[in-house]
Amino acid sequence: MLKGTNQETGRPHNRRIVLETIRRHGPLSRAAIxxxxxxxxxxxSTITSELHERGFIALSPGVPKGRGFxxxxxxxxxxxxxxxxxxxxxxxxxxGLINLAGELLDRRAVEAPRLSADAAxxxxxxxxxxxVADRPAERIIGIGMALPGPFDIxxxxxxxxxxxxxxxxxxxxxxxxxxxxxxxxxxxxxxAAAQGELLYGIGERLRDFYYLYLGVGLxxxxxxxxxxxxxxxxxxxxxxxxxxxxxxAPCPCGNRGCxxxxxxxxxxxxxxxxxxxxxxxxxxxxVLRSAVVTIxxxxxxxxxxxxxxxxxxxxxxxxxLADELPNSLxxxxxxxxxxLVLSEIGADAVLRGAASLxxxxxxxxxxxxxxxxxxxxxxxxPFTRLLEGEMAT
Numbered sequence: 001m002l003k004g005t006n007q008e009t010g011r012p013h014n015r016r017i018v019l020e021t022i023r024r025h026g027p028l029s030r031a032a033i034x035x036x037x038x039x040x041x042x043x044x045s046t047i048t049s050e051l052h053e054r055g056f057i058a059l060s061p062g063v064p065k066g067r068g069f070x071x072x073x074x075x076x077x078x079x080x081x082x083x084x085x086x087x088x089x090x091x092x093x094x095x096g097l098i099n100l101a102g103e104l105l106d107r108r109a110v111e112a113p114r115l116s117a118d119a120a121x122x123x124x125x126x127x128x129x130x131x132v133a134d135r136p137a138e139r140i141i142g143i144g145m146a147l148p149g150p151f152d153i154x155x156x157x158x159x160x161x162x163x164x165x166x167x168x169x170x171x172x173x174x175x176x177x178x179x180x181x182x183x184x185x186x187x188x189x190x191x192a193a194a195q196g197e198l199l200y201g202i203g204e205r206l207r208d209f210y211y212l213y214l215g216v217g218l219x220x221x222x223x224x225x226x227x228x229x230x231x232x233x234x235x236x237x238x239x240x241x242x243x244x245x246x247x248x249a250p251c252p253c254g255n256r257g258c259x260x261x262x263x264x265x266x267x268x269x270x271x272x273x274x275x276x277x278x279x280x281x282x283x284x285x286x287v288l289r290s291a292v293v294t295i296x297x298x299x300x301x302x303x304x305x306x307x308x309x310x311x312x313x314x315x316x317x318x319x320x321l322a323d324e325l326p327n328s329l330x331x332x333x334x335x336x337x338x339x340l341v342l343s344e345i346g347a348d349a350v351l352r353g354a355a356s357l358x359x360x361x362x363x364x365x366x367x368x369x370x371x372x373x374x375x376x377x378x379x380x381x382p383f384t385r386l387l388e389g390e391m392a393t
Contacts, residue, residue: 014039018047019076022057023100027073048074055139056080056100076100081141084128084182085355087189088120088147089309090164090216095124096348097131098355102200104348106131117170125179142183142358145176146350148217149188150235160252162217162240162266185357189350190219190237190308191228193343195360196353197305198223201344206337210301212239212291213350214308214315218260222299229299240264244290262287263318265310285321292322292340296330307343309350315342 014037021036022028028036034044051057058077061070078101086095092115096107108127112119124145132140148163150156158168176184187195194211197203207226213219218240222229229236240260241253248257261267262284271280295304306315322340325331330339343349 014043015047015051018044019051019056022048022051022074023076026057026075027060028075029071029073031071033074054080078103079139081139081359082132082135083141083355083358084131084143085192085351085353085357086124086128086143086145086176087192087350087354088115088124088145088164089189090114090148090161093120093124093127094351095127095131096351096355097135098352098359100359102352102356102359104352107351114165117164117167117175121175121179124176128180137181140182142185142361143176143180144185144187144192144354144357145172146187146189146192146354147172148215149190149219150238150241151188152233153235156241156253162215162260162264183358183361185361187354187357188219188221188234189213189215189354191221191230191234192353192357193307193350194221194223194237194353195228195356196345196349196351197307197343198226198228199356199360200352201349202303202305202341206302208300208302210237210295210299210304211343211349212295212304212306212308214264214306214310214318215350216265216309218264220295222301224299239291239295242291242294244287244294259287259291263291265308268310268314281317281321284318288318288321289325293326293328296328296339300329303337304340305343306340307346307349309347312342312346 017037018033021033025036030041030044030048033048034041037044048057052059052074055077057074057080059072059074061072078099081100082097084095084097086093090113092110092112094107094109097105099105108131110123110127112123128143158164158166173184173186176186190211190213193213197211202209203223203226208224210220210222213221220237220239222237241251241255241258243255243257244259245257245262249261250256251258251261268277268280271283275283292304295301306319319340319342325339345352
């Protein structure tokens with residue numbers, strides 16, 4: 001449960017806690033918000049009045065429960081702010097605009113294999129400008145960008161066909177900040193997709209799951225107690241480079257038998273062209289099952305969510321390979337969810353998740369800090385700036 005502080009210096013924190021509580025649990029009365037966050041009714045009243053004045057929340061009549069006038073309810077106003085998500089892959093980039101409810105309002109896709117950093121950032125600048133052109137500049141919270149990981153590993157970052165080859169030495173966050181006039185946030189694509197699923201998909205019901213991201217490469221991210229598990233350098237969950245096949249296929253990272261050499265869009269297209277999709281599915285089945293058991297024994301999730309950029313029909317065929325899984329910590333008699341399920345928001349997870357990096361920085365201080373990458377980078381405080389009407393300056 002989110003809790004505020006009654007110390008005077010905690011006002012920015014309290015604003016965000018109150019707004020996040022309304023987002024998660026609204027519509028709520030001021031009294032109900034007070035019970036959730038542990039602040040005084042006067043503090044909550046002051047904060048909610050400010051949020052309402054600035055257009056972040058909307059008031060609606062309360063539901064009568066007896067005599068007298070019911071207290072008004074407060075909910076997040078979807079049009080109180082907007083954020084852009086950008087997803088860069090070895091095949092091009094996509095950008096989209098979401099509102100505070102996480103609805104994907106508009107999107108653009110650019111196909112451009114082996115896109116250079118210079119061309120990518122020029123295209124991103126133009127696309128973002130187009131997406132936000134009809135929105136008030138002071139309402140644009142920020143831009144979140146997702147791209148293949150891992151970050152800052154010489155032998156893995158920007159190496160091989162599943163990464164952004166040729167981007168070595170590019171300061172992604174600085175380059176993005178140089179071409180857009182809004183706060184920027186950067187994350188590994190699998191973490192962004194996991195955050196999208198947490199906020200807008202299965203995360204509305206489950207707080208502990210693992211997101212298995214099938215993109216051009218393969219990645220993953222664990223969600224524990226409703227928060228992303230990022231690791232010391234933001235690369236936790238990089239399952240694609242676990243060598244599961246002894247003496248297997250060489251991987252650009254230098255190892256052999258890495259999982260993404262067998263299970264990824266790149267692997268699917270390469271091996272299907274060589275042996276056919278049915279044979280590829282048979283080939284990858286034992287590898288997938290071993291991966292599922294490994295994830296379950298390491299993270300003990302309520303379920304594993306299979307998602308990413310792969311077409312839903314292909315994900316369904318891969319899901320069917322898990323009908324007979326080996327024994328693991330997940331083989332419990334009291335299970336209420338299958339061990340492996342499909343993403344509830346599909347291929348939109350990474351784009352909505354990337355945009356939500358900025359929204360989380362406004363709404364939820366812990367999630368916002370965890371969403372930013374590379375770790376250790378000083379991030380702006382877009383919420384305070386947005387409240388003060390400085391976002392467009």
